[in-house]
Amino acid sequence: MPNNILEVKNLKKVYGKGKKATQALGGISFDVAEGEIFGILGPNGAGKSTTLHILIGLLTPSSGSVRIFDKNFFEHEEEIKTKMNIATAYAELAQNLTVYQNLKVFAHLYGVKDYKQKIENLLEQFQITDLRNERIDRLSAGQKTRINLCKSLINDPEFLLLDEPTASLDPAIAAHVRTMFREIQKERKLTIIFTSHNMPEVEQMCDRVALLNKGNIYKIDTPKNLQQFLEVPNMEEVFIKLASGDLTNEEHND
């Protein structure tokens, strides 16, 4: 039986109270095994980001449990987060600080010992050594994304959340980044949760994918099995079917 890094049970998030209450997550459950790349797919508002934000401790759920590394996440948050990290297209680093200063700050926040060597290695891996002393506010969107990816690997995480990690990268760099993450994942048995709107990327990267629909999980399976199940030729069509609203969660429960 695989060793589960993540166990999510009945995770629910409701914003507001009474008549104004909006449900973002309706009680989802899933597990992610060690070394697995687990994709979360869904149209806007399906609950992908909400799930990731709860898993990284930025959002408190209304109910449900999250166990990471076999520990209750909400009781051991700081300890668990030293072995986790996140890269998202929706956050920035301190604008007035240089690339190196930002990475140094995060190296300390994550308790990295030999941070100088680590930072140099990451800048080299992501082919941005020339940006070392540039201020963040002077970088392009693609350059910022690569710095964010560097930050996400600063602590050699065992569990990584990647929220649309290649969103603003050109195809060549995006391909390089994907290959790099695949290599790191194989070398270190890194566990990854991955969201993207780039379906070929999802197909290439993910071992299993959860289809999220209106805050609930419609189905979890390998990309190939999902295509077979929905009788479509590729993940692009899986997504279109999911986004069209034709799939109901009852369908999956049957």
Added chain:
Amino acid sequence: MIKTQRIYGFLLRHWYEILASMDRKVDIFFWPTIDLLTFGLLTVYIDKLNMQVGVTAAMLGGLILWTLVYNIQRDITVSLLEDAWSRNLYNIFSSPLSIGEVIIGTLILSMIKVLITTTFLLLLSWKLFGFNLFQSGLPILFFVLNIFVFGWAFGYITSSLIFRFGTRLQNIAWSLIAVLYPISGIFYPLDTLPLWLAKIAGLFPISYIFESFRAIILRGEFPDTKTVFIIVILNLFYFALGIYLYIKGFKHAKKRGWFIHPS
């Protein structure tokens, strides 16, 4: 568990900001200098009117102590706003940094920034106007320490409001403390105030601090045990209240996802 390396990381982030940002340098040096020059020159004029001995020292001292409390509370809140403006709150609070480490970090950060400003102001006021804040000896240190505690408390209370209502309330980082400016007896005795306003002023420790400070400078009278006791008790109350509201605000911010969309 509190980790010193994470606190150091937090301090480093804001130290680099001071070095890089003109706004932060203006906060530390420019405005305090303008205030000191304005009030310093005013006291030179008052001196020429041959008023009571010590009035100028009381005014300059009051100004420096007020600059302390103002800067301390502002620095606590601005350190939070800085990451909200940068959209960096997401990365900061998805790291293992705990609320306890943030609190300790902001205490140390405000101390460093205020010590830079105060040292600068003390040197300037001594050089330009021959005024030495510590001319009355060690009791002044007691006031300075208590000014720090109240500044921290007020900063945490202000930050808790930012956690709860977002950056649309960001102006309170500079303005909320101003409510206490006219009623704390910084430049004039509390009995100048209408009775009802003096009663309100009595709820805040800085009123007793400024009143006692003036008594030392003007009459050489040191505060009695009761006044010292009131200052300490009120300060402890506000500090505990500030920390409580800050932690509560932090939890509220996590519930509504403010670290993700800091508006």
